[in-house]
Amino acid sequence: MNFQLRKHKILEILAANDSADVADLASEIGTSEITIRRDLNTLANQGLLTRTHGGAIRNDFDKPKIAFFDKNDVNADAKEEIAQKASELIKAGEVIFLDCGSTVFRMCKYLKNRKIKVVTNSIPVLLELLNSEVQVNFAGGEIDALRQAAHGPIATEHLARYKAEKAFVGVDGISIANGLSANSEKEAEMTMTMANNAKETYFLCDSSKFETVKYLSFSKISSVKNIVTDKKISIEVKQKYIDVGISLF
Amino acid sequence: MNFQLRKHKILEILAANDSADVADLASEIGTSEITIRRDLNTLANQGLLTRTHGGAIRNDFDKPKIAFFDKNDVNADAKEEIAQKASELIKAGEVIFLDCGSTVFRMCKYLKNRKIKVVTNSIPVLLELLNSEVQVNFAGGEIDALRQAAHGPIATEHLARYKAEKAFVGVDGISIANGLSANSEKEAEMTMTMANNAKETYFLCDSSKFETVKYLSFSKISSVKNIVTDKKISIEVKQKYIDVGISLF
DNA sequence: TTACATTTGTTCAAAAATAATCATAAATAA
DNA sequence: TTATTTATGATTATTTTTGAACAAATGTAA
Incomplete structure (x- = not known):
């Protein structure tokens, strides 16, 4: 060294x-x-x-960072586990949607050497994969500085032009009764757009988010087929989701 | 061996x-x-x-991945002068196109506190203006890792949906006889798209590029109305361009 | 403030890496 | 063929890097 x-x-x-x-x-x-x-x-x-x-x-620690790795994230380990598991579901040559969530972002490091195409609205994902084997396609439109991502009708429309094998999206809350929920309308819209244009959608969701409902419910549980979560999920909760026909990874 | x-x-x-x-x-x-x-x-x-x-x-082990400030650029001073002059042409509230050239990128630091909207296909511009007063709109599409920008039909189409007051674009070569020329087809296409959708187009062009012709000629000199250049340009050359009706800043 | 612990700068010694020199082997030219 | 150049390897001296010891400086808590 x-x-x-x-x-x-x-x-x-x-x-x-x-x-x-x-x-x-x-x-x-x-x-x-x-x-x-x-x-x-x-x-x-x-x-x-x-x-x-x-x-x-x-040196410029007062400048906001580009990569939003929150080291203080209490669920960092769970997120890492989920990201790694999710990455393994991707096969060479596939076209993938990645949304702007922090768990999804963690997938990048496992994807760098993969021969895939990634369509995303997330700036951190764009930067992380810019100098890698991955061909990146960024959904253009107005940039939301807070979320470090493109949002809005143009970005949505852009995404809808592409068809992907798999979409990987984060959700803020999931429950059997209320389905999927998010903290913001913008993110919910992006999630649905990606889900609607991918053959398979994998919802990335750490165990703490199960059976919680957030600000906006945007989809029924019946539209969920695949969830990637961490090992801390209880057997009872897991069984409930399996019972309604969902695959848990 | x-x-x-x-x-x-x-x-x-x-x-x-x-x-x-x-x-x-x-x-x-x-x-x-x-x-x-x-x-x-x-x-x-x-x-x-x-x-x-x-x-x-x-060799490029610890080279920063983004921010393509070429410190060894022989024309750094000229480019800085041009960037500053160009920035002063922008008024509050305007919508501006910025292309992916290095001279255009230098304009960013003069724009951060301006109340304007910027539409760009350049990743460095996006990053530089992300946490500023400027509302950024990024032209989506396939990302060209080499140029650190979005290029191609989708990006072009995206741009064409917007109308801007002013476009600021770099050119690789300019001559009275051959008009504008560029080193790549992709950049030429972007330049023309921005020019066609802006009320006024300012071509950023340091004095060394006058009366040179590069790989691809893509537009006649008659389509040029405004050029921003540096003070090293000779009076004779300047006069020739004024004579064909071009304003030099 | 003082007392205490931590951090730093300085000096020195050991270890590692390099440059310089020379000798040998291989390739090339005469 | 022999002479000459070139590439490689070994040896030794020098330089660079690293780690340890200890005094001086700095920060922290009472």
């Missing part, structure tokens, strides 16, 4: 976490603290980060 | 792994470490890789 590799890793960690301390970096990278300190000083001189006592912070 | 074969193998390994150390390369290729070192130095001199202590890394 030489300086260049450490530099790369340090900047990567800093990009994801905004800040890092010497001890963590040393154990993460597998070198001594004194070496990390030297590296940080060098990188600070190059203007690539800002040194603090005990570590460093990202 | 001669140098050419080793070179091929080294670059292959580097392409796959990002980095490699001397000892690994030596055992992988079946030669001594000193020979590998000599090879690496030669290849580093040829600019094919970057030497590190103990090995080498791929």
